[in-house]
Amino acid sequence: MMTKDDWNDALDTWIDSEGHRLGGSPTPEEVVAYLRGELSAADAARVRALLVYDPALTPLLQERTTNIVPFRRRLLPIAAALVIALQTVLLIQSRVQIAQMNRPFAHESRHELEAVPLTRGPAPPPPVTDLPAGEARYLLALPVDEPSSRIDLVDRSGVVWSETEVRPIEGSIELEIPGKFLRPGSYRIDVYGEGHLVKRFAFRVR
């Protein structure tokens, strides 16, 4: 029947033998390097074990935790917070992008101008579009099949805006006219092909 002393002696014997197996006493330089977190993982494990097994040096273990571990523990929440913040920013960005992609693209009726082709002879007056205030651009779709070298926006004073190298897509040319060129009044659009007038359109805004 083994007694309490037998168990304690057995543990002490194991500690002695393990201390010798690990190379005996650590040097002061090794201990300082361990406390400063400068050792490789294997060396740190060995020095830590020797500090544990030597009661005279065991209190030094807590010096390491007061120096290094709190610093590391302070860094962890900061790093975690940064990761969460970054993820939040990315999430918001992606949601904004998705929202922008889902938003109707410039086809809202109030952005769209309506023009009619001008023909020889009497014609009804062109339609009038209300100009919402503060819009940067207005969309104008014109039924034109052939590539055009230039498109002019003309009012009473002459050409107020031009666009070059416009190519039709599925029988239509889409223009984005900057809002600053449009004032209430009547406008004509001249579409030029290979140096000659191809089509004319008219619209009014108020």
Next chain:
Amino acid sequence: MGDDTERFEELCRYRERLEHFLVHFGRSPEDARDLAQDVLIDTNKHIDRVPLGYEWAYLRVAARNHAINQATRTKVDAPLAVEYADPARSAEERLIAEQESRRFRERFHAAFSELSADSQQVVVLRSRGFSGDEIARSLDLHPTAVRSRQSRAAKHLRERVGVPPAGVAWADLIGDEP
């Protein structure tokens, strides 16, 4: 040069603490005083190896190593342990008890060596009376991890060595605070 003098003066501020440590380590007050002086002079010879703020840790390890080396050199003979034969036991019974004790130590050594380093260290610190929180701080483990390692070690020792007698708190399953 001025810096070296200042650092030596800084080291000397630990003299008294060093002497206390050496007395606690088993030296007489006179021995402790002499040894502390040796340690301070030795440390000052390579003061460049002692980072600022780590003077006490360095001195403590150096003092401990000096004390052990000195003891080995002087080889102070420990008083001989006198074993008295228990008159109630026969020679055969004593032989059986010794064999049983040796087999127990061998079983314990093998079983304890099979534990992870963390578990071994948790048990050793617990045997020295450290609380769970102190062990956690010393080994940079979470208190829950300390308890689980303690429990695992105790279970392993029970299976491989046997049920510990009362009073061997470091080998119990529950891992109560000492």
